[in-house]
Amino acid sequence: MFVSFPVDERALRYMESIESDPDVQAILSILLSKSGEEFYNYASIICFCYREEDLSSIQATRHLPPRVKAWVKRKSFERDETYMKFFTHLFALYSSFPQTYEGWDRLGKFRSIFPESYIYRKMLQHHGNRKDVLISRECFVVIDEWDSRKRSKEEGQKVDVALWDRTREQGMVFETKVKVYIKEKEHQLELLDTINRVSQGRITTVLASFAPKHVVLSHLREFFPGRDLSRITLFGVDELGNL
Numbered sequence: 001m002f003v004s005f006p007v008d009e010r011a012l013r014y015m016e017s018i019e020s021d022p023d024v025q026a027i028l029s030i031l032l033s034k035s036g037e038e039f040y041n042y043a044s045i046i047c048f049c050y051r052e053e054d055l056s057s058i059q060a061t062r063h064l065p066p067r068v069k070a071w072v073k074r075k076s077f078e079r080d081e082t083y084m085k086f087f088t089h090l091f092a093l094y095s096s097f098p099q100t101y102e103g104w105d106r107l108g109k110f111r112s113i114f115p116e117s118y119i120y121r122k123m124l125q126h127h128g129n130r131k132d133v134l135i136s137r138e139c140f141v142v143i144d145e146w147d148s149r150k151r152s153k154e155e156g157q158k159v160d161v162a163l164w165d166r167t168r169e170q171g172m173v174f175e176t177k178v179k180v181y182i183k184e185k186e187h188q189l190e191l192l193d194t195i196n197r198v199s200q201g202r203i204t205t206v207l208a209s210f211a212p213k214h215v216v217l218s219h220l221r222e223f224f225p226g227r228d229l230s231r232i233t234l235f236g237v238d239e240l241g242n243l
Helices: 009-019 022-033 036-048 052-056 066-078 081-095 101-111 113-127 186-198 213-223 237-241
Strands: 133-139 159-165 170-177 203-209 232-235
Touching: 009 022, 009 113, 009 133, 022 036, 022 081, 022 113, 036 066, 036 081, 036 237, 052 081, 066 081, 081 101, 101 113, 113 133, 113 159, 113 170, 113 203, 113 237, 159 186, 170 186, 186 203, 186 232, 203 213, 203 237, 213 232, 213 237, 232 237
Parallel strands: 170 203, 203 232
Antiparallel strands: 133 159, 159 170
C-alpha cells in the first residue's frame, strides 16, 4: 500500500510561527517533560482555563477537576519552580490577547498548537530515528489512488499529525483538540472515518483532546446522536499522558 502525507506548507508555516512564541515554547517544554498524573494536571489547566479570569481564580473555574484544583493549591503554596514557570507563561499568553470575542478567537488558535505539537513531538521521539517511518503534520493524506486533496474543504482534507510505518504498512493520523470544539466540525469526523475505511484499517484514526476521554465521548454522543464512531479512536488526557 502506497501512503504519503503532502504538507500544506502555508498552514505549517502559520502553525510554526505560533509555535515560535516564547510563552508557547515554555509551556510546550513542560508538557513534553511530564507524563501520567503530572501531565494530566498541566494539560487540564490548559483545557479548562480559557480566559485570563480563569487563571486569576482557578478555584472558581467551573469545569476544572477538583483534584487538579487541589494540586494547583499545593503547588502554589510550595512555590514549585516548574509550576510557577508554567503558570507565569500561561498567564502571560492569555493576558496578551484582549478579553473580547476577537481576542479569544485569536487565543484559541494559539491554544490549538499545544495538543498538535505535543503529539507530533512524541511521534518524533518514538519513531524519528527510523528511516522507514514517515511523520508529518498539517498534511493531506494519499492512500494509493485516493487523495484527500480531491475532497472539498467542507468534506475535510487535512489531518494535524500523521505517521506511516512503511515496513509494517501501518500508521496513525490525528485530529487534535484542546477541548471538544467539534460541534460544527462533523466533516473532520467524516475524514477520519474515510481514512480508516480506505486504508482497510491499516491507518488508525485518532481524535485527541486534553479533555478526559469520557468527556470527549459524551460530547460526541450529544452532538452526533446515532453516529457510528467505530472507525475512530479517542485519546483523552490520560491516553496522551501515556504516549
